[in-house]
Amino acid sequence: MIDVKNINKSFNGKRILHDVSIGFKQGEINLVIGASGSGKSVLTKCIVGLHEVDSGSVEYDGRDFTQMNFKERKSIRKEIGMLFQGSALFDSLTVEENVKFPLEMYTKNSKEENLDRVNFCLKRVDLLNVNHLYPAELSGGMQKRVGIARAIALNPKYLFCDEPNSGLDPRTGIVIDNLIQEITKEYNITTIAVTHDMNSVMETGENISFIHQGKKWWDGNKEDILKTDNEELNEFVYSSKIMQKFRNI
Amino acid sequence: MLSIFHHIGKYFLLLGRVFKSPDNFKLIRKQIIHEMMSLGIGSLGLIAIISMFMGAVVTLQTASNLNNPLLPAYLIGYATRESFILEMAPTVMSLILAGKIGSNIASEIGTMRITEQIDALEIMGINSASYLIFPKIVAALVFIPIIVIYSMFLGAFGGFIVSMYSSGMTIESYVTGLRYDFRAFSIVYAMIKTVFFAFVITSIPSYHGYYTRGGALEIGKSSTKSVVYTSIVILIINYILTQLLLL
Numbered sequence: 001m002i003d004v005k006n007i008n009k010s011f012n013g014k015r016i017l018h019d020v021s022i023g024f025k026q027g028e029i030n031l032v033i034g035a036s037g038s039g040k041s042v043l044t045k046c047i048v049g050l051h052e053v054d055s056g057s058v059e060y061d062g063r064d065f066t067q068m069n070f071k072e073r074k075s076i077r078k079e080i081g082m083l084f085q086g087s088a089l090f091d092s093l094t095v096e097e098n099v100k101f102p103l104e105m106y107t108k109n110s111k112e113e114n115l116d117r118v119n120f121c122l123k124r125v126d127l128l129n130v131n132h133l134y135p136a137e138l139s140g141g142m143q144k145r146v147g148i149a150r151a152i153a154l155n156p157k158y159l160f161c162d163e164p165n166s167g168l169d170p171r172t173g174i175v176i177d178n179l180i181q182e183i184t185k186e187y188n189i190t191t192i193a194v195t196h197d198m199n200s201v202m203e204t205g206e207n208i209s210f211i212h213q214g215k216k217w218w219d220g221n222k223e224d225i226l227k228t229d230n231e232e233l234n235e236f237v238y239s240s241k242i243m244q245k246f247r248n249i
Numbered sequence: 250m251l252s253i254f255h256h257i258g259k260y261f262l263l264l265g266r267v268f269k270s271p272d273n274f275k276l277i278r279k280q281i282i283h284e285m286m287s288l289g290i291g292s293l294g295l296i297a298i299i300s301m302f303m304g305a306v307v308t309l310q311t312a313s314n315l316n317n318p319l320l321p322a323y324l325i326g327y328a329t330r331e332s333f334i335l336e337m338a339p340t341v342m343s344l345i346l347a348g349k350i351g352s353n354i355a356s357e358i359g360t361m362r363i364t365e366q367i368d369a370l371e372i373m374g375i376n377s378a379s380y381l382i383f384p385k386i387v388a389a390l391v392f393i394p395i396i397v398i399y400s401m402f403l404g405a406f407g408g409f410i411v412s413m414y415s416s417g418m419t420i421e422s423y424v425t426g427l428r429y430d431f432r433a434f435s436i437v438y439a440m441i442k443t444v445f446f447a448f449v450i451t452s453i454p455s456y457h458g459y460y461t462r463g464g465a466l467e468i469g470k471s472s473t474k475s476v477v478y479t480s481i482v483i484l485i486i487n488y489i490l491t492q493l494l495l496l
Contacts, residue, residue, distance in 0.1 A: 048372055070376075077374030088365040102373055105273050160372075 001026050002047065002158060002190055007056035009039075009046055016042045018215045019056070027188045029181055029204045033195055034211035035236055040194045041162065043211060047192070048080060048160055049073055060158065078106055081151030083180075085163040087143040089135040089150070095122070096131035099149045106154060121149040125179060141172040145179070152183060159184065161193040165200055177203045196236075198243060201225065210236065260456045266378035267386070267452075280384035288350050288385065288451075289392030293399070295349060296342060300333075300400040303341070304407025307332055312418050325418050326408065326426020331435070333404035339439040340487050342400045343446035346393065347479040351454040354385060355475035358458025359468040367459070382455040386448060393447035394440055401439075438494050445486050453479045 002024040009017040016039045024030040034040040045051045047058050049065060058065045060076050068076070089098050099118045103109060109117070122130070125145040135143055144164065151159060161180055165173030181204050184191040195201065201208065205222035212218075212232045220228065225237060238244050271277040311328040358381055361367050370377040405427055412423035454475035461471045 045368075050368055050371060074374040077372060080372060082369065082372045084365045084369060086364055088369040090366055090369075091360070091364075104276060105373065105375060 001061055002192070003057075003059040004043075004047060005057045005059070007043070007046055007058070008054045009042055009051060010054055016214050017046065017053075018213075020211070020214070020216050021056075022209050022216055022219070024190055024192050025207055026190045027185065028206045029184050029191045029193055030207045030209070031193050031195060031201060031205045032209050032211060033201060033236070034217075035196060038211045039214040040196075040211045044160060044162060044192065044194050048082065049077075078154060079157040080160065081154070081156035081158070082160040083144065083147045083151050083162065083164055085166055087135070087140075087147040089143060089146055091135055094132050094134055095127070095138070095146050098135070098146060099153050102150065102154050117153060118149075121153050122146075124152070124183070125149045140167050141169075141176065144168065144176050148176075148179060148183070152187070155187065156189060159189045159191040161191065161195075163195055163197070164193055165195070165197055170199060173197065173199060174203060180204065198237065198240070201237075212236075256456075259460070260453070263378055263382075263456055263459060264452065266376060267382045267455075269376055269379055271379050271383060272375050277380070277384055280380070281387050284384045284388035285392050288353070288388055289396065292346060292349055292396060295345070296396055296400050297403055299345060300338070300342070300403035301407035301410075303337055304329060304333060304404030305411045306407075307337070307404070308408035308411045308418075308423070309415065312415065316417070322418055322422035323426035323429055326412070326423040327429045328426070329408040329423075330405060330427045330431075333401050334435045334439055337404055338397045338400040339442045339446065340483065342397055343393070343443065343450060343483055344480055346396070347446075347450050347483060348476050350389070350450055351476050351479045352472040353454075354451060355454040355458040355461075355472040356468050358382075358455055359461035359471045362459065362461045363464060363468065378459065382452070382459070385451045385455060389447040389451040390444060393450065394443045397439065397443045438490075441494065442487060442490050445490065446483050449479055449482050449486065453482060 004020060004022045004024070007017050007020045008015070020039075020043060022030075022032075032040045032043060042051060046053050047065075049058075053066055056066070060079070063076060065073060065076055089095075090101065093101065096115075096118055099121055100114050103114045103117055107114070118131070122128070125148050127142060127145050127149065130138065130142065130146075135146070138146065159180070164180060165176050168176065177200050180191060180193065183189065193200070193204070202222055205225065208220055208222065208225060209216055210218040210230075210233050218228065218230045218233045225233065228234065308325060308329045311325045315322075315324055315328075358367075361381070367377045367381070370380060409420070409423060412418050412420050454472075457471040457475035457478070461467050
């Protein structure tokens with residue numbers, strides 16, 4: 001469970017987040033949706049500590065992350081896995097070395113134990129025989145899978161996904177969404193996914209927060225989102241022709 | 250003007266993070282070896298070519314200017330040795346390395362910044378500045394002095410080759426000149442300069458790469474800026490150290 005309480009964040013005097021409070025539930029995919037520039041990525045970066053909040057707090061199972069120093073945060077960071085929009089795999093390392101990286105950094109496992117764990121994680125994301133390839137040799141979908149494998153290598157309690165299916169074809173996007181959903185349930189992880197993809201929302205949206213102009217505008221689930229009378233949310237949801245047709249059915 | 254102080258302050262704050270105790274010594278050791286291979290070994294070929302040709306040209310130019318019969322021929326070798334030990338090898342090679350290694354470091358770290366690889370390290374709880382920059386600085390402090398000594402030998406060797414095939418000088422007089430009035434302090438002076446230059450060659454481009462914002466265009470700008478600032482700082486340090494150590 002992650003509790004975000006009254007977060008505010010400004011850059012160069014421009015306020016990006018206004019008093020945002022959201023509770024993210026364990027064992028569920030918590031979606032943060034919103035248009036580009038709405039503040040959803042800043043919100044995620046504040047939650048994981050890449051940006052310091054101006055005021056408010058972020059609690060990981062009751063532990064106030066915003067009040068901790070770099071060393072104290074380390075204990076929580078070991079419990080966080082993150083899948084980046086562009087995968088953020090280390091270019092100079094092979095797939096195997098990428099997934100092994102957090103294990104080498106934080107565990108005292110033997111080489112064999114680490115290799116077993118790497119192979120387990122890669123198998124879990126359906127990647128076989130790619131251990132010695134470099135990220136540049138993989139397709140976008142495969143890079144995302146390696147990113148997921150690296151994110152789950154240390155058995156995280158919290159998983160963050162920044163636009164997990166951006167740049168992927170719809171079919172591969174759904175495969176990645178389903179994979180994240182399966183992993184969330186299997187390991188009872190608190191997963192937070194930032195997206196503006198309606199396919200993802202309809203596929204995985206159990207607990208959805210809509211961010212608009214830096215404020216939490218609406219929350220609910222994938223059933224509620226189709227029936228809401230919230231004007232801004234409807235504009236966002238039904239912005240594409242296919243969704244407009246769907247509404248008229 | 251204020252912007253300069255802002256950058257200097259930010260640079261020293263970054264260095265403070267770089268020299269914090271590393272998260273995992275084993276991984277840092279591995280990185281240092283990797284950096285020595287990529288930054289050091291990768292530069293040997295270029296330095297060899299430049300040093301030999303510069304040694305040859307300095308020898309020829311000195312020979313063409315020392316055509317007075319009252320001046321002993323061994324001065325050609327002496328001048329080549331002195332110019333290589335005091336200036337060509339430590340300063341000119343460092344300026345060349347600032348271009349080669351510096352742009353490489355700035356673009357590598359800059360790319361890691363804009364592709365969120367540095368964010369990935371931070372989220373894992375790793376001090377990214379220390380993990381990425383510290384091994385480069387250590388590798389440069391170890392390897393660049395070796396490259397500079399290698400350049401001194403190859404410069405002298407370039408002159409030696411020329412003395413074999415040019416009229417107006419002999420191998421014997423060139424070798425006598427190389428050995429004439431040798432002072433070990435010249436090497437110490439060159440090594441002191443080199444250590445400072447090695448630090449600058451890695452830390453300034455790392456700073457520019459680390460704070461890159463934007464996209465591919467900004468990576469190019471960071472890379473160019475890093476080479477320009479590194480070269481200027483090398484020349485300033487060169488002047489200060491020469492004043493302090495030789496006069």
